[in-house]
Amino acid sequence: MIKRKYWTKKVLPVMMCAALLMTNPVSAEAAxxxxxxxxxxxxxxxxxxxxxxxxxAAFGNNKAALFNHFVNYGLREGRSCSADFNPQAYRAKYADLQQAFGDDMAAYCRHYVTCGKAEGRDGGGTGSASAATVTDAATTDTATVQGNVIGTCTTEYDATVPRAVNVELAAARINGVVVQPGKSFSFSSTILPRTSANGYVVAPIYISGTVGTGTGGGVCQVSSTLYAAMLHAGLPATERYPHSLPVIYLPAGYDAAIAGTSKDLKFTNTFSQPLLIQASASGGTLTVTLTLQ
Structure with a gap:
């Protein structure tokens, strides 16, 4: 679970391992x-x-091409690289590692190989390949146990400003949505167009690297919290865009911008069971949870 406000700064348990992984800086080419x-x-x-x-379908059995796809695209998309390990999910799961490694995804991989696996840490993988794709085959992998929570994220927002109306409305509109195996989910479509007729109000938004105002400002916190829960679950996005400026409620790489019809957060349920989205926003706390039914 990710809870931005309460992330610990006490990272002594991983500092020795972090030192081994991050000392001796190298040049950009060597890195x-x-x-x-x-x-x-x-x-x-x-x-x-x-x-x-x-x-x-694109690369067949070409292992070099498969690896290059993961490095150039799959890692950023939140895909698992093996049955046992998903770098984005591993980062999302452990606050001590986030404090030690930040956005250095290679360091998370090194940590899992050299320390994390031996420590019994969950690598965030989806289990067998059949568990990561749509299949009718029965499986005992923990990620497909009925009613199992596979990802969750909590962020904080200011409940005293107009932006809170949009956060709470968007959360209410995705709450209870069930995505069947093999079916796709669109955040933008689910929360409806951001208009006053649909209940949204004017609040701050990011516009091409500047701060402005617009109807529906704040819904991106809900999409970002959902995306962070997806990373925790090892569920890749089929469409996702970063913000043009940093957000304050999640670290870099965990956000998902929504803008009109041009930017959306989408995913396909790659599990063999229905996926329930639960979202609640009240009193300044927003939580999104993903559960396999």
């Missing part, structure tokens, strides 16, 4: 090679091909 080595250590080409039919 690229080092990062690829870190990703290669956790990457399973056979799993990646089986888990993601879109990638398999």
């Amino acid at each position: 690229t090679a080092a990062e690829r080595n870190a990703y290669q250590a956790v990457f399973d080409a056979d799993y990646y091909r089986s888990a993601y039919p879109d990638v398999a």
Whole structure:
């Protein structure tokens, strides 16, 4: 679970391991090679091909191309690189690692290989490839147990300003939505157009790197909180855009901007069971939880 406000700053349990992973800075060119080595250590080409039919259709059994796709696209999209490990989910799950490594995704991979696995940490993977794709086969993987919470995130907002109206309205509109296996979800469509007729009010928004105002300002906190829960669950987005400025309620890389019809947060339920979205926003606390039914 991610709870931004209460993330601990006491990272002593991982500092020795962090020191091993992050000392001896290297040049940008060498760092690229080092990062690829870190990703290669956790990457399973056979799993990646089986888990993601879109990638398999594009690259077949070409393991080098599969690996390059993960490095260039899959990592950013939140895809698992093996049955046991999803770098984005691993980062989202452990606040001590977030404090130690920030946005250095290669460091999370190194930590899991050198320390995390031995410590018994959950790598955030989806289990077998069949658990990550739509299938009728029964499985005992914990991510597909009926009624199992697979991802959750909590963020804080100011409940005393007009923006809170939009946060709470958007949360209410995604709450209770069930996405069937193989079906897609669109955040923008679900919360309806951001107009006064649909209950939204004027609040601050980001516009091309500047702060302005617009009807529906604040709904992006709900989409971002949902996206962070998706990362925790190892559920990749099929469409997602970062904000043009940093957000204050989540770290970089966890946000999901919504803008008219041009920017949306979408995903496909790749699990074999219906996926329930639960969202609540009240008193300045927003929580989004994903549960397999």
